[in-house]
Amino acid sequence: MPNFIYIMGKSSAGKDTIYKNIKEKINANTYVLYTTRPMRDGEEQGREYNFINKIQFENLKKQDKVIEERNYNVINSKGEKDIWTYTTIADKQWEKQGDFLGIGTLESYISILKYAKEHTEKKLEMIPIYIEIDEQTRRQRAIEREERQKNPNYNEMERRFKADDIDFSKEKLKEAGISEKQTFQNYDIDVCVENIISYINNEKERVEIKNKKINESENDKYER
DSSP states (O other), X not given: OOEEEEEEEOTTSSHHHHHHHHHHHSOOEEEOOEEOSOOOTTOOBTTTBEEOOHHHHHHHHHTTOEEEEEEEEEEOTTSOEEXXXXXXXXXGGGGOOSOEEEXXXXXXXXXXXXXXXXXXXXXXXXXXXXXXXXXXXXXXXXXXXXHTSSSOOHHHHHHHHHHHHHHTOHHHHHHTTOOGGGEEEOSSHHHHHHHHHHHHHHHHHHHHHHHHHHHHHHHHHHHO
């Protein structure tokens, strides 16, 4: 049974950097979410997200390929009201063999977990990773990131912070089964990545032992 390592965290908690570091250190297919929001400076198509327009998204919905979607009312860099969609798509990425590595929100994690159980022949063992950091440090990082943009959008930054307070509330984390052992503090990137890699390896070993016991139990039943 392959593992799906899924990295989550509030905006500016450092999950993108951690994702890139982990991707270089483990053998796993990357699963990339989709969004209709504009690409930010420094981002690349198919790396942070698969960037699509609204017409492309509607076509994917008509093809019944949308696993889940989240829509946000925003003020774009031009000062205009807009709607940005973040979505998980049932595309060819699912056909790859081996473990997966993905990044997203708590909501997308829950939806992928449900989809993997109900709609794919290849069952996945989800390994959630939640990145955490204090509010003051996170806000300072967010401001510094906006300052590096050609067209800083502080309204959108504030929207993300407010949405994160709801999306990653303690109640929702608990409901999703995210515990302290799956939560990692990101104050030192090297230490954080090292701790996550260690946890992933331990979880993969645990899953392997569990699957071995299940197979042995099924073989015993068959022999009887």
